[in-house]
Amino acid sequence: MPVYLDHAATTPISGPALAALTSVISRSGNPSSLHGSGRRARATVEAARETIAKAAGAHPTEVIFTSGGTEADNLAVKGLFWSRRDAEPQRARILVSAVEHAAVQDTVEWLEKHEGAEAVWLPVDEDGTVSLDALQKELADGGADSIALLTCMWANNEVGTLQPIAEIVALADNYGIPVHSDAVQAFGSVPVNFKDSGLAAMSISAHKIGGAVGVGALLLGRAVKLTPVQHGGGQERSVRSGTLDTAGIAAFAAAAQDVTSxxxxxxxxxxxxxxxxxxxxxxxxxxxxxxxxxxxxxxxxxxxxxxxxxxxxxxxxxxxxxxxxxxxxxxxxxxxxxxxxxxxxxxxxxxxxxxxxxxxxxxxxxxxxxxxxxxxxxxxxxxxxxxxxxxxxxxxxxxxxxxxxx
Structure with missing residues (x-):
């Protein structure tokens, strides 16, 4: 057997997650259906939602299931940008750390190319830590009323540096700017509490913590307005339409409970x-x-x-x-x-x-x-x-x- 030293890319499925996955995947039922099989699937999804919310320090209604961290990042960054700009057209700037995962970096660059956004890349020091001085200067001197959102990862996927999220959120909050954080690498490895963080949105993923590939979540504040990226059946607070992966979600919850306990x-x-x-x-x-x-x-x-x-x-x-x-x-x-x-x-x-x-x-x-x-x-x-x-x-x-x- 090879020695696996690439857990940051994906980690093997955990015992509890595998048990949950195999137990649920053999049962049919769309959680949006009203018959007995649908209701049983819905009960499984909602129980998992509560488990994941508890593990992440969130309210169950704040858990929006997605296909993974990349979709959660896209939904947060695009959705917050569109919502803020629609309400206040002058808000076209996005503050973003220079060391983001491609799921955030490429999303911001796409918004620049196609939606008229202006990216402001926040510098980092030699350890990869975002400069709070640069952020403060950008907020104070750059015209805070032109900023749509700030996005900064909780932990860097390459060099492992943890960002000062509490300080970043506190600075942005002084100007009423919502903050999103890609916490895919952090969740399950270090203490992460969505409520205490003050974040507007936070992305997490199942396969980084021992769950199955293809499932993630965006934790979204109950009062935060976000424009959907995809449309359809109106699932997940009408923020993320699409039939939910009941078995994958059950495995995600089992993995979350396992790693945080x-x-x-x-x-x-x-x-x-x-x-x-x-x-x-x-x-x-x-x-x-x-x-x-x-x-x-x-x-x-x-x-x-x-x-x-x-x-x-x-x-x-x-x-x-x-x-x-x-x-x-x-x-x-x-x-x-x-x-x-x-x-x-x-x-x-x-x-x-x-x-x-x-x-x-x-x-x-x-x-x-x-x-x-x-x-x-x-x-x-x-x-x-x-x-x-x-x-x-x-x-x-x-x-x-x-x-x-x-």
Whole structure:
């Protein structure tokens, strides 16, 4: 069996989630139907809604089910922009962090191209943390009455940095600006409470916490107005039409309950494994540089399962494939941009040059990770790194096979 160190992309389905999925998927029934099967499906959906709301610190009516985090992000950003601009046409600006996931970044860029939006990209420091000073300046000097919304992820999917969401929301609230946060990486790994956060909207996803792929949710404040992206049967508060995936939603709820019931202990366990990986990389490859907040200095400002490095003079894709050949599965960054031959926009925003950014490798842990995984990784890394570095900063993955035969 390969050693799986790519939980940030997706994590294996958990036992409770699998049990819920298999139990419900064998039963028919559209939760919008009025007959007995429909009512039973509806009861399953509503019980799951309550469970997920409790896990996320929200009211059940604030849980809008979607097909995943990407749809939730699109619904939040587009829906808030359209709603705010329709009410006040001058509100065309969107404040957005420079390190967002593609689901937010591309949505904002689409709104710029097709809907007349103006994106204001908030800078980050060398650790990937959004500059509160830059945000304050933009709010105070940029004309707050022209801002439709602010969107900032809770935790970065590549380098694991946790953003100061409380401070960001507090600043925006002074000007009456709604804030959306992509919390896909944060939910289930660190404490996340929608009510206490003051957010207008927050995106979460099932398959990042041990649920099934294809299900997510947008937590949307009860008083928040949002224009639908898709139309149809009027499900989910008439915000997101479409037949609900009852089995997937049941599995999502089971996974959410499972990860939040023992979060402190499990996060501490995973953080210990992460720290072992960081120490091993630093010992085996001294020139490797940890990216994101150093958990040794600020353990509360980084995801417990994320270890992200850049390896000088080493192509990230080469290292990925050589590790894969040794039975270690890692990532160069976001799975949603995997295979695209360009350096990470996250690392570039953090101040790295393109060549340095191309040497990135992310090792992410989850509920199936254990010390044996770390030991296997430590054993495989030196040879894989040596071969990848020998290949150099190649422009094509074809050079990997050449390096692996030497």
């Amino acid at each position: 023992n979060m402190a202990a499990e996060s501490a366990r995973i953080a210990g494994l992460r720290d072992s990986i960081i120490a091993a990389v630093r010992e085996a490859v001294p020139e490797a540089v940890l990216r994101g907040v150093d958990p040794g200095k600020h353990p509360d400002k980084r995801l417990p399962g994320n270890a992200h490095f850049t390896f000088p003079g080493c192509e990230g894709d080469s290292l990925l494939f050589l590790l894969d050949m040794a039975g270690i599965e890692s990532s160069t960054g976001s799975a949603c941009t995997a295979g695209v031959p360009r350096p990470s926009h996250v690392l570039l925003a953090m101040g790295l040059d393109e060549e340095t950014a191309r040497g990135a490798q992310r090792f992410s842990l989850g509920h199936t990770s254990d010390q044996e995984d770390v030991d296997a990784f430590v054993k495989a890394l030196p040879d894989a790194h040596a071969r990848a570095k020998k290949a150099g900063m190649a422009d094509h993955v074809s050079s990997i096979q050449t390096a692996s035969t030497r």
